[in-house]
Each structure stands twice: as structure tokens, then as C-alpha cells.
Amino acid sequence: xxxxxxxxxxxxxxxxxxxxxxxxxxxxxxxxxxxxxxxxxxxxxxxxxxxxxxxxxxxxxxxxxxxxxxxxxxxxxxxxxxxxxxxxxxxxxxxxxxxxxxxxxxxxxxxxxxxxxxxxxxxxxxxxxxxxxxxxxxxxxxxxxxxxxxxxxxxxxxxxxxxxxxxxxxxxxxxxxxxxxxxxxxxxxxxxxxxxxxxxxxxxxxxxxxxxxxxxxxxxxxxxxxxxxxxxxxxxxxxxxxxxxxxxxxxxxxxxxxxxxxxxxxxxxxxxxxxxxxxxxxxxxxxxxxxxxxxxxxxxxxxxxxxxxxxxxxxxxxxxxxxxxxxxxxxxxxxxxxxxxxxxxxxxxxxxxxxxxxxxxxxxx
Amino acid sequence: xxxxxxxxxxxxxxxxxxxxxxxxxxxxxxxxxxxxxxxxxxxxxxxxxxxxxxxxxxxxxxxxxxxxxxxxxxxxxxxxxxxxxxxxxxxxxxxxxxxxxxxxxxxxxxxxxxxxxxxxxxxxxxxxxxxxxxxxxxxxxxxxxxxxxxxxxxxxxxxxxxxxxxxxxxxxxxxxxxxxxxxxxxxxxxxxxxxxxxxxxxxxxxxxxxxxxxxxxxxxxxxxxxxxxxxxxxxxxxxxxxxxxxxxxxxxxxxxxxxxxxxxxxxxxxxxxxxxxxxxxxxxxxxxxxxxxxxxxxxxxxxxxxxxxxxxxxxxxxxxxxxxxxxxxxxxxxxxxxxxxxxxxxxxxxxxxxxxxxxxxxxxxxxxxxxxxxxxxxxxxxxxxxxxxxxxxxxxxxxxxxxxxxxxxxxxxxxxxxxxxx
Ligand code: SF4
Ligand SMILES: [Zn+2]
Ligand SMILES: [Zn+2]
Numbered sequence: 104x105x106x107x108x109x110x111x112x113x114x115x116x117x118x119x120x121x122x123x124x125x126x127x128x129x130x131x132x133x134x135x136x137x138x139x140x141x142x143x144x145x146x147x148x149x150x151x152x153x154x155x156x157x158x159x160x161x162x163x164x165x166x167x168x169x170x171x172x173x174x175x176x177x178x179x180x181x182x183x184x185x186x187x188x189x190x191x192x193x194x195x196x197x198x199x200x201x202x203x204x205x206x207x208x209x210x211x212x213x214x215x216x217x218x219x220x221x222x223x224x225x226x227x228x229x230x231x232x233x234x235x236x237x238x239x240x241x242x243x244x245x246x247x248x249x250x251x252x253x254x255x256x257x258x259x260x261x262x263x264x265x266x267x268x269x270x271x272x273x274x275x276x277x278x279x280x281x282x283x284x285x286x287x288x289x290x291x292x293x294x295x296x297x298x299x300x301x302x303x304x305x306x307x308x309x310x311x312x313x314x315x316x317x318x319x320x321x322x323x324x325x326x327x328x329x330x331x332x333x334x335x336x337x338x339x340x341x342x343x344x345x346x347x348x349x350x351x352x353x354x355x356x357x358x359x360x361x362x363x364x365x366x367x368x369x370x371x372x373x374x375x376x377x378x379x380x381x382x383x384x385x386x387x388x389x390x391x392x393x394x395x396x397x398x399x400x401x402x403x404x405x406x407x408x409x410x411x412x413x414x415x416x417x418x419x420x421x422x423x424x425x426x427x428x429x430x431x432x433x434x435x436x437x438x439x440x441x442x443x444x445x446x447x448x449x450x451x452x453x454x455x456x457x458x459x460x461x462x463x464x465x466x467x468x
Numbered sequence: 469x470x471x472x473x474x475x476x477x478x479x480x481x482x483x484x485x486x487x488x489x490x491x492x493x494x495x496x497x498x499x500x501x502x503x504x505x506x507x508x509x510x511x512x513x514x515x516x517x518x519x520x521x522x523x524x525x526x527x528x529x530x531x532x533x534x535x536x537x538x539x540x541x542x543x544x545x546x547x548x549x550x551x552x553x554x555x556x557x558x559x560x561x562x563x564x565x566x567x568x569x570x571x572x573x574x575x576x577x578x579x580x581x582x583x584x585x586x587x588x589x590x591x592x593x594x595x596x597x598x599x600x601x602x603x604x605x606x607x608x609x610x611x612x613x614x615x616x617x618x619x620x621x622x623x624x625x626x627x628x629x630x631x632x633x634x635x636x637x638x639x640x641x642x643x644x645x646x647x648x649x650x651x652x653x654x655x656x657x658x659x660x661x662x663x664x665x666x667x668x669x670x671x672x673x674x675x676x677x678x679x680x681x682x683x684x685x686x687x688x689x690x691x692x693x694x695x696x697x698x699x700x701x702x703x704x705x706x707x708x709x710x711x712x713x714x715x716x717x718x719x720x721x722x723x724x725x726x727x728x729x730x731x732x733x734x735x736x737x738x739x740x741x742x743x744x745x746x747x748x749x750x751x752x753x754x755x756x757x758x759x760x761x762x763x764x765x766x767x768x769x770x771x772x773x774x775x776x777x778x779x780x781x782x783x784x785x786x787x788x789x790x791x792x793x794x795x796x797x798x799x800x801x802x803x804x805x806x807x808x809x810x811x812x813x814x815x816x817x818x819x820x821x822x823x824x825x826x827x828x829x830x831x832x833x834x835x836x837x838x839x840x841x842x843x844x845x846x847x848x849x850x851x852x853x854x855x856x857x858x859x860x861x862x863x864x865x866x867x868x869x870x871x872x873x874x875x876x877x878x879x880x881x882x883x884x885x886x887x888x889x890x
Contacts, residue, residue, distance in 0.1 A: 242700075249638060250663045253671035266674040267681060268688035272707035274639025274663075401556050418683070419673060422794060 139183055140310040150176050151183035152314050158203035159196060159321050189302040190315050196322055197299045205292035212284055224283050232290045236283075237275065245283045246275035255289045260437045336373070340446045342439040343427035344420055345369050355387050361415075361423050367402045368414045372440055414440050470610070470813070470883035472588065474513070479887065480877050481512040483838050484810055485537040488530075492837060496533065497646070497807035497820055498526050500660060504547040504561065508803050509538035510812065517542075519803065522552040539812030542803035545658065547665075555801065562665030565672065566804055568796040569626045570654040571619035582614035582852045586884070591866055593850050612884055614852055615653045615814075620831060623654040627826065630657060630790035633679055637708050640664075642823045649831040651811025651818030656804060672798045679790045681709070686781060689713060691760065701760045714758035716784035721751035731783070738779035747776060810837075815877035833858050838874035845870050845888040851879055 139148050154177075188200045215223055221244060228236040228247070235248035249271060256264045256276075263269075270277045278286070307315050338346055348366040351358055358366075370380050377399050384395045416438040420426045436442045471477040487493040499505055507529070508519030519542075523529040533541060544551065545566045549559030583596040588610055592603030600607055627647070634640040634657075644661035667675070677683050686692075689710050690700045702710035704718070723731040724747045735744050743764065753759045763777040774782075796802055805811065807820045817835040836857040848864035855861070856875050868888050871879070879885035 248663070250667060250671075253667060253674055257670045257674060262683070262685050263688055265677065265683055267678045267684045267709070270689070270706070270708040270710055271637040271678070273636065277707075398556055416670065416673075418677075419669070419798070422798070 136183075136186060136308060140308065147176055147180040148183065148311075148314070151180040151187060152318070154180070154184045155187045155200060155318055156321060158200045159318065159325055161203070185299065185302060186305055187311070187315065187318065188299055189305045190307050190311070191318060191322060192304065193319075193322060196318075197296055199325075201292050201295040201299060204295050205288050208291055209284065209288040212287070221280065224280070224287060227287055228283070228290075232287065232294055234290065235275075239277055242279070243277040244280045245278040246272060247278055247283075247286070249274055249276055252276040252286070255286050255293070258289060259285070260441065336443065336447055336450060340443075340450065341369075342436075342442040343432050344425050345439055345443075347427055348425065349383075352383070353386060355389075359423070362425060363398070364402065365415055365420065365425065367399050369439060369443075371399070371402060372414050373443060414438060471880060472883055472886045475887050476880045476885075477512050479844070480812075480815065480880050481537060481539075483815070483873055483877055484512075484539075484812075485534070487810060487838055488534045488537055493534075494530055495808055496526070496530055497648075497809075499543055499806070501547050502526060502529065504549075504551060506544035506546070506548060506551040506558070506803070507806075508542040509536065510540040510542075511536065512539050512812075517803075520552050520554065533809065541806045541809040543806045545802050545804050546800055560800065563667075563800045563802075565659040565664040565667065565675070566796060566802060567630055567657040567790075568650070568654065568793040568804075569623050569630065569657075569791065570650070570793060571615060571623045572613065572653055573793060574619075574622045574626065574791055576619055576622045578616050578618040579613075582616055583612065584614075584850065585609050585611050586849050588849070591849055593865070610883060612850075612882060613653075614854075614882075616852070617830065617832065617855070619653060624826065626791045627655045627657065629788070630679065630792060633790055634659065637678075638675075645823075646807065647821045647823065647826065648805075648807040649817075649819050649821055649835055650805060651809075651816045651835070652813050655821070656807070656818075658804065669798055669800055672800070676792070676794045676797050678709075679792060680794065681785045681789045684709070684785070686713070691777075691781060701758065703758045712788050713781065713784055716788045717760075717780050718751070718754045718758060720780055720783050720787065721747055721754055724748055725751045734783055734786075735779055738774040738782065739776065743776055743779075747780070813881055815874065815881045832856055836874040836878070838877050840872035840874065843870050843872055844876035846876055846879060846885040847888040848879060848885040851882075851884050854878070 138144060139151075184200075188196055212220065212224065212227075221238070225236060225238060225245070228234045228245075234251040236251070237246045238244065239246045249266070252269075253266065256266070266276070338349060341349075345366060348358065348362055348369075351362075352366065367380060370383075371377075377396065380399050381392060381395050384390055384399075385392065415423075417426060417430055417433075417436060420439070421429070430436070433442050434445075436445070471480065503522070503524055505522070506519065507521040507523060508517055509521075510517055521532075523532065544563075546558075546563035547561040549561060551558060553559070580596075585594040585596050585598045586592065586609070587594065587601035587603060587606050588608065589606045590601060590604040592601050594602060594609060596611065596613075598609055601609055631647075634645070635642070640659050640661060640663075644659055646658045646660070648656045650656055690702050691713070702714040704711060704714050706714065720731060720735075724735065724744070732744065735747070739747075746764075750759075750762050753762050760777065763775075763780055765775050765777045796804075805818050807818055809818055810816070811818050815836075815838055816831065817837045819831070819835045819837075821829060832855055845868065847866075847868055848862075849866060851862045851864045853860065853862045856878060859875070861871065861875055876885070880887075
């Protein structure tokens with residue numbers, strides 16, 4: 104089976120509903136949002152709502168129960184699921200939905216028969232994700248342009264993903280098949296998030312009002328649980344570098360621009376609100392609320408680019424002399440956030456039996 | 469700035485102004501998308517960086533440079549939607565991938581010989597790093613970092629290694645990079661292909677680590693120190709670090725065999741004399757392919773400082789890395805000296821280097837672009853021998869000399885000379 108095979112394309116479309124082609128495919132039946140209001144569409148609406156509900160409630164675990172070959176109902180309901188997530192107008196919902204969808208596709212990819220998976224991975228990478236990928240000679244199967252590689256591999260923490268530990272062949276990183284699958288999963292997640300954000304605001308039609316209301320409630324409960332898990336770790340449990348930064352700030356000591364950026368990004372990522380952070384800064388003598396608010400909101404992604412900044416990694420903090428005792432106190436962590444999450448898990452394990460879900464893009468191989 | 473007084477600064481300012489008015493002085497390098505860049509400069513006379521400036525086009529920029537005639541001129545590696553806005557509001561679009569190679573960061577031996585300090589109040593010459601004057605006890609000691617041809621050629625070696633990485637591993641084309649002399653101690657290289665423009669800080673850090681072998685785990689390149697070597701060991705024609713490791717290890721072995729003292733000294737820090745001597749016999753075995761199996765591993769080494777395999781690998785890596793300034797490459801908002809402008813630390817031109825003549829061009833010979841006239845009377849506190857524009861000057865010590873303008877500017881910029889009365 105080759106990529107130009109019509110059967111191949113059709114199967115891909117069934118399995119990857121966000122593909123350009125499937126939108127045309129669904130589009131060719133002329134479905135519009137209002138059409139779902141028709142009682143005969145009831146089952147489609149239910150499936151779409153259920154999909155969103157599952158992903159919000161169970162995150163990536165939702166993917167485990169999903170079927171591998173979607174029915175027509177599932178395919179036609181997909182655009183509605185997208186629309187529903189957009190109606191929630193919530194970044195957390197977007198990330199959660201994207202993560203569970205990416206996981207679902209990864210599961211599907213795992214199950215595709217060996218003879219065609221190479222073609223399919225190549226197709227998804229180049230045609231869906233726009234990556235520069237070539238087929239390679241054994242023992243590798245793929246080559247990915249280093250710029251595309253770095254976009255996705257830097258989120259993966261294991262040493263083997265570091266560029267310095269890869270073979271670079273004239274601008275391309277050599278990859279095995281499982282490695283390629285992992286990168287594709289991460290890229291899919293980003294891609295789906297981007298697509299969801301691109302949908303923008305959508306008015307909620309009457310026949311969906313009730314559903315959207317319920318999903319919003321579900322989202323709040325979910326968020327509350329996560330926040331409770333993550334947000335209120337006492338500063339004594341923070342990574343040493345962040346404790347030190349906070350103390351220096353409170354003591355009114357000079358903190359470099361990078362240091363300010365780091366602590367703000369950290370606080371945002373552990374769930375502090377902009378106001379809480381400003382509140383902390385306001386204890387300093389040189390506090391200027393307008394500037395502080397501007398900077399914090401920028402880092403939080405509420406302004407300008409909308410890219411939410413991540414906390415710099417330990418290696419970066421080391422370069423800037425902010426790491427404490429060369430990380431001796433931290434065990435083997437790559438970033439302060441990893442340290443924090445580990446502490447959070449430990450704290451939660453004491454209180455709650457249910458295992459918290461990883462917030463990072465997961466690895467699978 | 470380092471002029472000894474206002475008078476010296478004024479004179480050099482004047483020479484700079486004349487230069488920027490000349491036809492050569494107007495050949496300032498034009499960065500792509502000039503209207504999307506931030507510019508900045510350091511004026512004569514004050515130690516402040518004026519930044520967040522923007523220019524519509526080259527003419528506007530040239531006029532400003534001529535009018536202001538700064539000590540140093542900078543431009544951003546980044547492109548912004550609003551280059552003149554405050555930092556947080558500029559709207560970052562992307563940034564060139566930039567590299568700074570500075571002899572100051574390299575462990576050259578000449579540094580000890582030519583760097584010094586002196587006391588401006590009594591003229592005593594002191595050792596580099598001294599805090600108080602041995603002659604009069606003054607605390608205002610001035611440091612002087614000199615640059616010799618050894619320094620520049622060490623920097624050039626690093627530049628060539630960097631380019632080998634960029635061209636072969638990253639497939640960056642010569643037409644996608646600009647290489648410049650920094651005007652003082654090293655080189656700048658900027659890559660502006662679309663491939664790299666959008667790389668974020670973390671991605672750039674990964675590239676830095678690749679070039680410097682930071683966090684490298686050689687087992688991913690087919691070399692394991694403890695266990696027996698597996699089959700796919702790196703060989704000469706392999707891509708990336710694999711091939712580099714193999715070729716560099718062979719070089720190390722060859723140097724040992726040839727009795728190269730520097731290499732032997734380096735290895736002796738890690739190996740016993742006996743283990744080192746054994747290496748001499750090994751290099752011929754490597755002539756066709758990398759015979760890693762001929763090097764003793766941990767288990768086999770008798771006098772364990774380190775085993776042969778890890779010592780050779782360690783040294784092979786050390787020789788292969790490109791010594792760049794990591795912070796510069798990772799900073800996506802960096803201001804970088806604008807090429808083909810004068811460097812106020814030397815009065816030399818921070819000139820764009822033609823790609824195919826990197827090896828031949830001696831910056832001290834070609835880039836002393838200030839005029840010969842007028843000749844200037846100086847009182848030189850101390851200066852090692854130096855060569856500029858093909859002429860040799862010095863050494864001078866507490867003496868009065870008459871020098872062509874470009875050589876006088878050089879010493880005045882370095883703060884080791886003052887104007888002498890006629
Ligand atoms: S190892 Fe990382 S988390 Fe720990 S102190 Fe250093 S930078 Fe912070
Ligand atoms: Zn003195
Ligand atoms: Zn030197």
C-alpha cells in the first residue's frame with residue numbers, strides 16, 4: 104500500500120479527522136452547525152459531547168477506551184466536538200482535549216500493521232504536520248530536519264532526546280520508528296491545540312446551551328481538583344532556586360531581569376494568579392504596579408503573543424547562576440517544574456490515593 | 469570607555485567622524501529587514517547604551533552614524549514588529565542564530581605574556597589582575613587586555629571548527645551566514661536562514677550543547693566505557709559527532725605517536741606513563757578504520773587514573789568542540805556589533821570577512837582603516853610589540869612616540885597612551 108493509494112487516503116481520513124481532507128469530506132455532505140439541531144442528529148450530538156466530556160474528565164486516559172476504527176458517527180461528530188471545545192472558551196479545556204486526542208491518535212498509530220506504518224508516519228509528519236522528514240537507511244527509519252526536531256524534542260526530558268546525543272546528518276536528525284511516533288504524538292498535540300485556538304469565539308446555539316453549561320461545570324470541578332493538587336504547595340516544598348529567588352525578592356535585593364522572568368513564570372505555572380504575584384512584588388520598595396502588571400501578564404500569556412512562557416530549565420538556570428548548589432538538593436531533575444510536580448505528587452499521595460496525571464506532554468515508546 | 473581623558477576621546481571621535489564621512493566608511497553592512505531591527509550605540513564620552521532605536525533604511529542609518537559618530541554601533545539579531553518599543557512590547561518575530569568567538573574565552577598561553585595592568589597616577593606597570601599599585605598604593609589600577617596574532621589565530625581555529633559543524637552537521641549554506649571580525653579579539657558569525665529564525669531559547673541551548681559537547685553521553689554515539697564495545701562503534705565517515713569522535717581520536721593517537729608535547733601533557737593528566745606509551749603503538753592500527761577495541765577500558769587498565777579509552781575520548785572531544793560564548797547564542801534579544809563599523813576599543817573595523825578568505829586575512833593587517841595622517845605625538849605608558857597595517861610598532865614603555873593616526877588611535881582606545889604636547 105502506498106501513499107497515493109485511494110484506500111490508504113480514505114483510511115487515514117477516517118482515523119485522523121482533523122486532516123484537511125476530512126474536512127472536505129465532511130464538508131461535501133454540507134453539514135453546518137445548525138444542522139445538528141435536527142432531532143435526527145441526536146446521536147451525533149451525543150457522541151460529540153461525550154468525546155469532549157471524556158477528555159475533560161479523564162485527560163489522556165480517555166484515549167485508552169476509545170475504539171481504533173471510528174464509525175461514521177464518530178467522524179461526522181468530530182467537527183461538532185471541536186466547536187464545543189471552542190465554545191468553552193478556556194485554554195485548559197483546549198490543552199486537555201488536545202492531549203487526549205493526540206494520545207488517541209498515538210494509540211491508533213501503534214495498532215496500524217507494520218507494513219504500512221512507516222508510510223503513514225511519514226504522511227502524517229509531512230502532510231499533516233508540515234515537517235521536513237525523509238525516509239532513512241537502516242538501522243534508522245526517518246530523518247527529521249533539526250529545526251522541526253527541536254520544536255518538539257526539547258519537551259522530552261530523557262538524555263537521548265538531547266541534540267548532542269543524536270546523529271545529525273546534513274541538517275537532519277536520524278530517528279528510529281518509535282522515536283518518530285513519539286515526536287509525532289507531541290507534534291499532534293501542539294497542532295490540535297493550535298487548530299482549536301484558531302477556531303476562535305463561537306456563539307452557543309440554543310440546542311447546545313445545556314450541553315455547554317454542563318461541560319463548563321465539569322471543567323470547573325476538574326480544574327478545582329487540579330489546582331488543589333498543584334497550587335498550594337508551601338514554599339518550603341518549592342525547588343531551592345525558586346525559594347531563593349522569592350526570598351531575595353521579598354528582601355528587596357536586586358534580581359536580574361532573567362531572575363524576575365523565571366520566578367514569575369514559575370508562579371504562573373504553579374497556578375498563582377497575576378494579582379497574587381503583583382501582591383508579592385508590591386512588598387518591595389521599588390514596586391511599580393503598572394510595570395509589574397504588564398510584565399507578569401505578558402509572561403502569563405494574557406498579552407501580545409499569547410504564548411505562555413515556560414519556566415526555564417535547570418541547565419539554563421545554571422548558566423545564569425541561579426541554581427542552588429548545582430542541583431545537589433534536587434535529585435535528578437531537568438527543570439524546576441519537574442521538581443515541583445514531583446513534590447506535588449508526593450504531597451498528594453499522602454492525601455489522596457488517585458494518582459495525579461502528568462501535566463507534561465507524555466512520552467510513549 | 470577606556471580613554472585616559474576627554475582630550476584623547478575627542479581626538480579619536482574626530483578620526484571616527486572623518487572615517488564615516490569617507491567613501492569606505494559609508495560601506496556599512498546592511499542587515500536584512502533593517503526596518504524590523506533594533507539598533508543601539510555607545511556614545512563617546514558617556515558609558516551608557518542608547519538602545520531601542522529604529523531605522524527605515526540604510527540611508528537613514530548611515531546619516532545617523534555619521535552625525536552621532538558613536539564609539540560602538542549595535543543592531544539586534546532579532547526581528548521585531550515594533551523595534552523601538554520597550555523590551556516587552558517589541559513583538560518578537562524571530563532572531564538570527566548568532567555566535568561570538570572571543571579569544572578572551574580561550575586558554576591561550578600568550579595571554580599571560582601580554583595582558584597587564586598599570587597605575588595611571590604614577591605609571592607603574594603591574595601584573596594583570598593587581599588591585600593596588602605597588603608604586604604609590606593607588607587603588608585605581610587599569611587592566612589592559614592585549615590581543616596578539618596568536619590570540620586571533622586561536623579564535624580563527626575555533627571559528628573554522630564552528631563552521632565545520634554548521635556546514636556539515638546542520639547543512640547551513642555559506643550564503644546563509646555572515647562572518648565578521650569583531651574589531652577586537654575574535655569573530656562573529658550570524659546565520660539568517662529561515663530554518664533558524666524561529667528557534668526559541670531552549671532550541672538554541674540545544675544547539676550550543678551540541679557544539680560544545682555539553683551533556684553528551686557517548687553511549688548514544690556507540691561508545692560505552694564500562695561494558696564491552698558493541699558493534700556499531702563510530703567510524704571516520706559517520707555523520708555528526710560519531711565521525712567527529714572517530715577522526716579526532718585518530719588524530720590524538722597520531723599526535724601521541726609523533727611525540728606532540730601538548731597532547732602528551734594533556735593525556736598524562738589522565739593516564740599513567742605506561743598507558744600513554746602504549747598508545748604510540750596503536751595509531752598505525754587505526755589507519756583504515758577506528759579500532760576502538762585497541763584501547764584499554766576500565767577493567768583492563770592497571771594503574772587507574774583513567775583508562776585509555778576514556779582518556780582518548782575525553783581529549784578527542786576537547787579538541788573537537790567549538791569554543792563559543794554560550795550566553796550570546798542563547799539570547800534571542802541580543803544586540804550585536806553592526807558589521808563594517810568601527811570598534812571603539814581598538815579603532816579597527818569590525819569588517820565582514822569574505823567566506824573563502826578567512827584563513828588568509830589577518831585582521832590587523834587589513835582592518836586598520838583609519839588614515840595615516842595626521843601623525844600624532846603620544847606618551848605611551850606601556851605597550852607590547854604590535855603590528856598594524858603591515859607595520860610593526862613597539863614595544864613602548866613610558867616614552868614619547870610619534871605614530872600614524874590609525875596606530876595612535878589603537879593605543880588611545882586601549883587607554884595605554886595619552887596625547888603629548890608638541
Ligand atoms: S537543580 Fe534545577 S530545580 Fe534544583 S536548584 Fe538547580 S535549577 Fe533549581
Ligand atoms: Zn601608582
Ligand atoms: Zn595573544
